[in-house]
Amino acid sequence: MPPSPAPSAVVADDERLMRDQIIGRLKEAWPELLIVGEASNGREAVALAQSLEPDIVFLDISMPGMDGIEAARALSGSAHIVFITAHDEYAISAFEHGAVDYLLKPAEPERVALACQRLRERLKQKPDPMNDLLSQLSQRIGAGELKPREYLRWVQASVGANIRMIPTSDILFFRAEDKYTRVQTQRFEALIRKPIKELIDELDPKEFWQIHRATVVRVDAVEQVSRNLRGHQVVHVKGSEERLEVSRTFNHLFKQM
């Protein structure tokens, strides 16, 4: 497709005031630039950019639904990208390589003028797909697929008729009971539907240990381990009278040092 005579752009920011500001400054700095669309979230930005095929997309980094980095990834190679951000929490050094420019809010007119000048140069080439940069960025923001594994910090459980979010640090143990799994804290008990087998994969292994097919205990809540008459290890938990049996498979957890 031949490039359109006047360069075009889409501006995406979830706050209208911020879009107005960028657009106003762009008009001053680059009167020929056509603003063909405005988007208030990442998804909208991608949809607009795909249908209008602008030369440039200005993307706010933090937007609801799909953030600026994800949107840029979706548009990779099809438009020149300029990121907009309120402050350099995203380590702007990543931008210094020059494939992509960025603007800090509030955008100073001189800075916008400089960005426009660079864009005019860049429009002569095909847009850079920015693969390295984007994966580097998403790693810093923690929004990409390279995100380290995250464990449950809260458990959503029913307490009576209510649904509560219980912090894992409050939980003494989980115990399988019929169709449910019981969540025991010092103050109350709650029920969840997730079976122990699935739950254990989502819990931080440093925080919780499975000690039985039906029992998972929070390590820090363990007070002592004794033996019952049948010779099984039994875990005593702080703040609960209940004794939890350790099955043979998990005996090694409490071996003496």
Next chain:
Amino acid sequence: MNSDPRNPGTNAAAESGNRGRDSPRSEFRRTLHEIGDEIAVLWWGFFDWLAVVSWKKLLLVSFLTLVLASLLKHPEPFFLLIVASFIIKAIAGGKRKADLTATEATKRAETEQLERTVLEARMEALQAQIEPHFLFNTLASIDQLIQTDPPRASKMQQSLIRYLRSAMPQMREGSRPTLGQQVNLCSAYLEIMAVRMEERMQSVVNVPEGLKSAVFPSMMLQTLVENAIKHGLEPKTEGGRLEIGAEIVDGQLAVHVLDTGVGFMPKGDGGVGLANVRERLKALYKDRAELIISVPPTGGTCAIITVPYEIAPATA
């Protein structure tokens, strides 16, 4: 074991004693010393006991001693001991008792002081967390409004000033924070966010006038409100509603922040601020306060902080 007798100044026994046979003698003296020490310990033990025992108990013990002593041939020393006990208790007992209580109180005060210092340090760190992202975005919005709508820019700037003033050094004045102050701070924040998010955020503050003088820890409500916006409403494309409310439930003050946002994420770091609130509640109130996060049937998130209901002393 044995001290060298020729070593000058070791002890009195060496100087005055017969060098050839002073070994058993110093041993005898040492034993005497030990017995003396034992007696001293016993005496001070007895003294401490005298100091803290109640008069009633002392009378009872004296009476029993008298009964037992009267069975003996020479009960006089016991009479003397009892009389002496009463005199000692009357004269020195009070002081000794005060000493003991003072030592204990000092120890307790030291622990409490330490706890408070740690707590305050943590609170300060917490309060210093005015999010740069919030600050810069707000300043950028004001910058834009100055050009397009100066009266609104001025109003927004005033909200920001109000927010910053109360969010920054709050704890330094000795007075205890009230719910009213905390609600004001949150209103300033919500006014700013309402300008920025426009129709994506509606807020209602539903706190009865009468509860505004209740004591409520600083920056906790703010954490709940910021969380509701940041993790609830901002990530939701169409936005939603936020409500702050307060009521008395079973003699406790219950303050809630309800939002219709995307709902609470059980993973990730969304709970850092909340963990902080929980920790502070525990430090301030032990088991008498709690933070409950629940999922309302309509979706979104509801966070409730419950603390003992206390009216703040009026400040002059």
